Each structure stands twice: as structure tokens, then as C-alpha cells.
Amino acid sequence: MIRDVMDLHTHTIASGHAYNTIVEMVKAAGKSGLKLLGITEHGPAMKGSCHPIYFRNLKVIPRERDGITTLFGAELNILDEDGHVDLPEEILPAMDLCVASLHIPCFPPKSLEENTNAYIHAMKNPYVNIIGHPDDPRYPVDLRAVVEAAKENHVLLEMNNSSLAPTSFRKATIEGYLKFLDLCKQYDQPILMGSDAHVDIDVGNHGYVADILEFAQFPEHLIINTDVEKVKPYLNYYNR
Numbered sequence: 001m002i003r004d005v006m007d008l009h010t011h012t013i014a015s016g017h018a019y020n021t022i023v024e025m026v027k028a029a030g031k032s033g034l035k036l037l038g039i040t041e042h043g044p045a046m047k048g049s050c051h052p053i054y055f056r057n058l059k060v061i062p063r064e065r066d067g068i069t070t071l072f073g074a075e076l077n078i079l080d081e082d083g084h085v086d087l088p089e090e091i092l093p094a095m096d097l098c099v100a101s102l103h104i105p106c107f108p109p110k111s112l113e114e115n116t117n118a119y120i121h122a123m124k125n126p127y128v129n130i131i132g133h134p135d136d137p138r139y140p141v142d143l144r145a146v147v148e149a150a151k152e153n154h155v156l157l158e159m160n161n162s163s164l165a166p167t168s169f170r171k172a173t174i175e176g177y178l179k180f181l182d183l184c185k186q187y188d189q190p191i192l193m194g195s196d197a198h199v200d201i202d203v204g205n206h207g208y209v210a211d212i213l214e215f216a217q218f219p220e221h222l223i224i225n226t227d228v229e230k231v232k233p234y235l236n237y238y239n240r
């Protein structure tokens with residue numbers, strides 16, 4: 001069993017298509033035995049999500065509650081091949097952590113080269129800490145180039161548990177993941193398991209991903225979730 005103390009990719013009702021409050025998500029994190037929770041609402045380009053002012057005001061929320069550290073940030077939408085994202089530059093430094101992802105409504109899938117460039121350029125943004133669900137087969141990418149860029153820009157690559165759920169829109173494949181993990185091993189690039197929970201019961205749910213990591217015998221030192229200390233060098237919150 002992989003030790004797992006964090007889930008840094010979750011959504012609350014503020015995202016517009018998720019169903020629990022911050023307090024409920026923190027409670028669920030406690031039940032799952034997590035030490036560190038990340039709440040990363042969808043950026044404003046996602047229909048129904050929050051206005052930039054919501055992100056600007058996250059400073060009012062205490063980061064410590066019920067023995068759990070909760071960090072607040074955004075799941076930014078990558079908007080174009082140049083890696084532009086959907087929060088203004090002056091708000092980004094206030095984000096404890098930023099995931100950056102490609103979503104169909106904000107970046108309809110393009111060529112392999114364009115999708116790859118979108119990820120690589122987003123990773124050059126110093127406030128982007130994590131690439132969310134790079135496992136999405138609807139966006140073909142040059143995986144080697146993505147892993148190389150992650151290494152170079154000190155960005156984490158997520159293994160997204162929701163992408164593997166039978167109900168997922170993304171339909172990530174085990175074969176795709178095994179290729180991805182093989183490259184991460186070659187480049188000594190760590191991965192982060194994320195639930196992408198849109199409801200409280202999914203907080204800390206990394207079951208599908210953990211099974212693949214165990215099957216692949218992926219080295220523990222490259223699994224960020226095992227120790228809070230491992231993630232600190234990567235997140236805005238710990239490097240201000």
C-alpha cells in the first residue's frame with residue numbers, strides 16, 4: 001500500500017459543477033487521513049465557475065483547520081498554444097497552488113504539436129505548480145517533451161484518478177499511463193496523485209492510480225503523495 005497524505009486537486013460548490021462546501025471537503029479529508037488538502041476551483045473561463053475576485057479574496061480563509069492544512073488556489077484553464085491562463089498576472093501570486101489543465105470548453109483539442117506546446121508554455125509560468133490530467137487521450141501530446149519540460153521547469157505531473165473512472169469523460173488508459181510512468185522513471189520526474197474530487201466522498205480517492213503505480217512498481221521516491229515535505233519545493237505557498 002502506498003502511503004498517501006495529500007490530495008491537492010479538489011473542487012467545491014464555487015466551481016459551479018461540484019457539490020460540497022469547503023468545510024465539508026476538509027471534514028472528508030480528515031476522514032481519509034490526509035494531512036494536506038488543496039482546493040483548486042476552476043478558473044473563470046470555465047462556465048459557471050467563480051469570478052477573479054473570488055480568487056483574490058482567498059486570503060481570508062484560515063489554512064489550518066481540524067488538524068489539516070488546506071491550501072487554496074486554482075485549476076487554471078490553459079487558453080492557447082502560448083500557455084496563457086485565465087487569471088490575471090496580479091492575482092496568481094496570491095494562489096497557494098496552481099494546477100493548469102486543458103479543458104474542452106476552453107481549449108478544444110488541436111494537433112499533437114499545438115497541445116504539447118500549450119502544456120510546455122504553461123509550465124514556464126512560474127506560478128503553475130502542477131499540470132492537471134495530462135493523461136487525457138482526447139489531447140494527443142508528445143509525452144516525452146511534456147515530461148522533459150516538467151523536469152526543466154520544476155512542475156509536477158498529475159495522475160488524475162477521475163480520468164480512470166468508468167464514468168470519466170477523459171477515459172485515460174492503463175497503457176497510456178504505463179508509457180507515461182516509464183518516461184517519468186527515465187527522467188526521474190515525480191508524479192502527484194490527484195482525486196479531482198467534485199464531491200466530498202471522493203476526497204483522497206486515488207484507488208485507480210495507486211493500483212497502476214503498484215502494478216508498474218513505480219519507485220516510491222517519485223511519488224509525491226507519501227510525505228508533505230516532498231511537495232513543499234513545488235508549491236507557491238511554501239516558496240513565497
Ligand SMILES: [Zn+2]
Binds near residue numbers: 133
Ligand atoms: Zn480539470
Ligand SMILES: [Zn+2]
Binds near residue numbers: 075132
Ligand atoms: Zn479539476
